[in-house]
Amino acid sequence: GPVMCVVGARPNFMKMAPILRALATHQPPLPALLVHTGQHYDQGMSHQLFDDLGLPRPDLNLEVGSGSHAVQTAEVMKRFEPALDAHQPSCVLVVGDVNSTLACTLVAVKKSVPVVHVEAGLRSWDRKMPEEINRVLTDQVADRLYTTERSALDNLLREGIDEARVCFAGNVMIDSLVANKPKARPAAETLQAHGFDPSLVRQAGGYGVVTLHRPSNVDDADTLRALLSVLGEVAAQLPLVFALHPRTRNNIERFGLAGLIDTQRTALLPPQGYLEMLGLMRDATLVLTDSGGLQEETTALGVPCLTLRENTERPITAEQGTNTLVGRDRNAILAGAAEILRGDGKRGRVPEFWDGHAADRIAADLHRWLLAGAP
Ligand code: UD1
Structure with a gap:
């Protein structure tokens, strides 16, 4: 089956665009299906970004819209389940830390569909942040975890996650930045x-x-x-x-x-x-x-x-x-x-693997992992 790729809110779109491109250009290509939960739905919060990033129209739009955390998460889960049944994907790929990320993860994992989390292991250590809950829970049950910086592995190990599930791939959001800067x-x-x-x-x-x-x-x-x-x-x-x-x-x-x-x-x-x-x-x-x-x-x-x-x-x-x-x-x-x-601002350097090729590393690893029978 295809890799079922989930987006929901604005920060997901710039992460998914390079991933879809890398799955398509990988040899052999990895078939993908794009699901938009509809968590963000405005022209400015959603549609404009699809155009800017060259994202294909979603194959499915669940149109959940706004609501309390419980309502939004539950609504995504209810609508994602039949979609998952209908498409029999090889895995569900989620990015980031929004409510749609956790909702689709929960649905997939309970149906024994492997979950792949891109941008795993980031921790603010602030559980009042809704995203922190989404991150911790998604990582705990995901089968393959791709990290953007090395500190993320330490965070995951501390939570008892097996190192064999984790792959340091770099930052897909920066893939989009590198591709679009000109x-x-x-x-x-x-x-x-x-x-x-x-x-x-x-x-x-x-x-x-x-x-x-x-x-x-x-x-x-x-x-x-x-x-x-x-x-x-x-x-x-x-x-x-x-x-x-x-x-x-x-x-x-x-x-x-x-x-x-x-x-x-x-x-x-x-x-x-x-x-x-x-x-x-x-x-x-x-x-x-x-x-x-x-x-x-x-x-x-x-x-x-x-x-x-x-x-x-x-x-x-x-x-x-x-x-x-x-x-x-x-x-x-x-x-x-x-x-x-005053001109004394921080200068800094660009971190390791924030080089425009993170999605290629993910596609290559995902291909190997799926061939090996996933989890
Ligand atoms: C969500 C994510 C957050 C991310 C942010 C980026 C969660 C828990 N939060 O927060 O991590 O940083 O997206 O924007 O998933 N609204 C519109 N149009 C839209 C979408 C929302 O007007 O297309 C308004 C609605 O009034 C809605 C409010 O924005 O109630 C908040 O939207 P919501 O999706 O609940 O959370 P964000 O604050 O956008």
């Missing part, structure tokens, strides 16, 4: 397309990119208020481009915080396409974010990144890359930004 849309074009005068950014000698969407940062009014006011202080020194996740946009409205954003110094944009975001990051002086993907992408691009979280499940970005954890502490954020603006 096509990145220049930041000036993106700003202009949204009605902002790009000369503002040029006169200021640069700009910062901001993204925020973690529930721990944006679901509580006081926390979000404090973060927006620090961002305002940064914006007074360096214009900001803030790409608003729907969760964040909704909460700014709901809590009545829009007035905290100085729109003279902050360009508010809707969720951006992949090529737009890549261009915005590449051309930026600094990035402020709570996203996992952006921590990795800025490290690959060599752009200084301040992560507005207390922890990271991607420690290599801070140890070797350009990432600095600043949490939500006003002084740490302002000091980090000041350092970068």
